[in-house]
Amino acid sequence: MQTLTEFLTRNDLDLALTQSVSDILAAAIELNGKASIAVSGGSTPKGFFNALSQRDIDWDKVTVTLADERWVDNDSAASNTRLVHENLLQNKAASATFFHLKQGDAFSEEALHKLNVATVDTGILPFDVLILGMGEDGHTASLFPCSEQISEGLAVDNKDALLKVIPTTAPHERISFTFSALSQSKNTFLHLCGDNKKVVLEQALENTDIFEMPIRAFLCHPTLKTQIFWAP
Numbered sequence: 001m002q003t004l005t006e007f008l009t010r011n012d013l014d015l016a017l018t019q020s021v022s023d024i025l026a027a028a029i030e031l032n033g034k035a036s037i038a039v040s041g042g043s044t045p046k047g048f049f050n051a052l053s054q055r056d057i058d059w060d061k062v063t064v065t066l067a068d069e070r071w072v073d074n075d076s077a078a079s080n081t082r083l084v085h086e087n088l089l090q091n092k093a094a095s096a097t098f099f100h101l102k103q104g105d106a107f108s109e110e111a112l113h114k115l116n117v118a119t120v121d122t123g124i125l126p127f128d129v130l131i132l133g134m135g136e137d138g139h140t141a142s143l144f145p146c147s148e149q150i151s152e153g154l155a156v157d158n159k160d161a162l163l164k165v166i167p168t169t170a171p172h173e174r175i176s177f178t179f180s181a182l183s184q185s186k187n188t189f190l191h192l193c194g195d196n197k198k199v200v201l202e203q204a205l206e207n208t209d210i211f212e213m214p215i216r217a218f219l220c221h222p223t224l225k226t227q228i229f230w231a232p
């Protein structure tokens with residue numbers, strides 16, 4: 001299930017998404033005393049991050065994390081951790097807690113296990129807000145159709161929250177939240193910009209093969225409601 005809202009400009013989209021997300025986070029803090037949000041990296045969300053960072057909510061009660069991360073140094077231009085620190089964890093949002101996915105240097109099974117344990121111990125799931133992007137191959141987070149890990153990544157009964165992904169059509173080893181973890185989110189937004197992404201979205205909505213386009217696991221799910229925000 002999904003809804004599609006089309007905006008005239010990216011700025012209009014960023015402001016609307018910021019308002020929706022701020023309202024949800026504030027309500028979650030009011031209700032539970034805390035809130036969590038998982039965001040995606042890439043080139044799309046920068047304006048949204050900057051707008052959200054200025055919103056006056058109790059950021060010290062908010063945990064921010066990434067839906068996925070490239071296994072690169074945190075000062076790399078490819079780092080989503082760097083993107084979030086430079087654009088979202090600024091201004092009023094600087095007091096938020098960041099749940100790091102990239103730990104240390106080598107990507108070890110032990111590091112992955114420790115992170116999976118931490119997702120349970122910190123109570124970070126289910127996310128109050130999940131912001132997804134989408135690649136032109138229909139991937140979301142780092143659930144890549146080309147990867148050998150896609151079946152594990154999309155398995156609804158996967159007990160792990162995080163997995164290692166090695167895409168063949170994109171650079172870097174990745175760590176990604178699994179569909180089983182992401183699909184628990186209380187509010188899911190798909191943030192898309194540009195005419196190319198609109199064409200890819202239309203392709204995704206035409207079919208139900210989630211292994212061909214993993215974003216379909218969210219869009220075609222019978223009970224998950226994904227709010228799609230698109231601007232040219």
Ligand SMILES: O=C(O)[C@H](O)[C@@H](O)[C@H](O)[C@H](O)COP(=O)(O)O
Pocket residue numbers: 040041042043044045067068069070080132133134135139140141142
């Ligand atoms: O680590 C990443 O790259 C993201 O999590 C990924 O899922 C991204 O959202 C899409 O690839 C869209 O990226 P763009 O916004 O750059 O098109």
